[in-house]
Amino acid sequence: MSETLNTVILGSGCSGLTAAIYAARANLSPLVLEGHEPGGQLSMTTLVENFPGWPEGIQGPELIDNMRKQASRFGAQFKLAHLNKVDLSTHPYKLETTAGQICTRTIIIASGASARWLGLPSEQALIGHGVSSCATCDGFFFREKEIAVVGGGDSAMEEALFLTRFASKVTLIHRRDGFRASKIMIERAIAHPKIELMTNTVIDEVLGVEEKEVKGLKLRNLATGDVSTLPISGLFLGIGHEPNATAFAGQMDLDEEGYIRTVNNVITTKNGVVIPGVFASGDVQDRRYRQAITAAGTGCMAALEVEKFLEAYNH
Numbered sequence: 139m140s141e142t143l144n145t146v147i148l149g150s151g152c153s154g155l156t157a158a159i160y161a162a163r164a165n166l167s168p169l170v171l172e173g174h175e176p177g178g179q180l181s182m183t184t185l186v187e188n189f190p191g192w193p194e195g196i197q198g199p200e201l202i203d204n205m206r207k208q209a210s211r212f213g214a215q216f217k218l219a220h221l222n223k224v225d226l227s228t229h230p231y232k233l234e235t236t237a238g239q240i241c242t243r244t245i246i247i248a249s250g251a252s253a254r255w256l257g258l259p260s261e262q263a264l265i266g267h268g269v270s271s272c273a274t275c276d277g278f279f280f281r282e283k284e285i286a287v288v289g290g291g292d293s294a295m296e297e298a299l300f301l302t303r304f305a306s307k308v309t310l311i312h313r314r315d316g317f318r319a320s321k322i323m324i325e326r327a328i329a330h331p332k333i334e335l336m337t338n339t340v341i342d343e344v345l346g347v348e349e350k351e352v353k354g355l356k357l358r359n360l361a362t363g364d365v366s367t368l369p370i371s372g373l374f375l376g377i378g379h380e381p382n383a384t385a386f387a388g389q390m391d392l393d394e395e396g397y398i399r400t401v402n403n404v405i406t407t408k409n410g411v412v413i414p415g416v417f418a419s420g421d422v423q424d425r426r427y428r429q430a431i432t433a434a435g436t437g438c439m440a441a442l443e444v445e446k447f448l449e450a451y452n453h
Contacts, residue, residue: 142230143169145244145444148221149382151178152430153420154248155205156437157444161246162212164445169242170209171235173220174382177202178250179421180430184266187278189430198266201430221249226389226413244415244447246440247398247405249382251421251428253375256288260344261373268352269344271375273297274429277304285372286311286355288341294376295323301374302332309368311336313360344373381422390416398423403440415451417443 145161147154150172161168180186183198192201210216219237224245233240253271255261261269270276273287277300285305287298290312298310310327315337317324327333338361345367346353354369381397391399391408398405398418405413419436421428 141241143167143240143242144448145169145246146171146233146240146242147246147248149173149178149248149250149420149422150176150202150206150216151248151250151420151433152180152202152205153250153433153437153440154178154246155202155209156434157246157248157419157441158209158214159205159212160438160441161444162209162214164441165213166445166448168209168214168246168441169240170214170216171219171221171233171237172216173249175250175252176218177206179253179271182265183275185279186275186430188275221385223385224389226386226416229414231416243451244444245417246437246444247383247386247416247418247422248420248433248437248440249422250433251379251381251397251425253379254377255375256341256377258341258344260347261341263347264344264350264352264373267350268346268372269375270372271379272428273300273374273376276372276374277301280305280372282306283371284309284369285374286368286370287374287376288312289376289378290314290317290319291376291378292319292323293378295319295327297374297376298327298333299323299330302330305332305372307332307334309334309336309370311339311341311355311357313340314338315361341373379421379425379428381425383422389413393425395425397425403436403443415444415447 144166147170180198187195219235222234284307286309288311343356400423403417417440419440420433
């Protein structure tokens with residue numbers, strides 16, 4: 139691609155597609171690189187009930203498809219490719235992608251964050267059918283049911299405590315004999331009557347693949363070798379997320395977990411120098427909320443920043 143584009147959006151989840159809608163309506167002809175996981179985490183979600191405007195809820199893949207069609211309607215272009223590398227020290231930026239080199243005046247990084255999974259075939263088969271990485275998104279579906287959370291840090295503790303609002307019992311499973319979570323979070327979990335802590339334990343299998351809904355867990359105690367079955371209706375992963383920002387390591391300010399640090403969607407180098415025309419939105423810069431609606435909001439903000447930057451650039 140020899141022409142220099144106005145903007146390239148890296149990622150096609152809720153944030154990237156919202157940015158594409160706004161940029162396309164501003165006649166910027168954005169190009170969306172769909173990335174490793176086209177549609178992002180919503181494409182692996184079943185019913186979304188907390189996105190405004192859908193009183194009966196909407197299936198995650200349908201919501202993503204609607205947003206993609208909306209962006210296309212206004213002129214956004216899509217390419218099934220992802221970024222290999224980019225040099226942010228020269229402008230316009232030359233992106234090395236799996237679809238060849240692309241030159242652009244601005245970049246919106248909306249590459250998201252990928253949930254860490256256990257990697258079990260049974261777990262992967264039941265994502266969206268009782269296996270979830272988001273308590274805020276899916277906890278409501280487990281009212282008065284027994285569920286489990288796996289993990290040992292603050293994220294797992296927060297998920298477990300949040301889920302007690304809905305579940306009749308939450309079993310918190312951790313592979314080590316001690317938790318790495320903060321002392322206050324551990325104390326809250328221990329004190330909660332609905333939470334049971336299970337240490338030195340790993341999940342060997344999620345039961346219910348044939349029924350297409352979680353029926354239980356096959357557990358193994360690492361200290362004794364004993365194998366047991368825990369009947370539950372839902373499994374929540376609380377072992378963290380991996381921000382998809384490795385292509386930018388060393389070129390911009392990332393926090394200790396690899397999330398892009400932003401101020402009003404603007405990105406700087408580690409020395410605090412603004413990287414012109416490069417903005418970030420969605421979960422790649424949001425380690426706290428990680429919701430579809432917050433991702434969409436920051437996608438809108440990034441697109442408006444791009445429009446403002448290009449107006450100044452062209453004058």
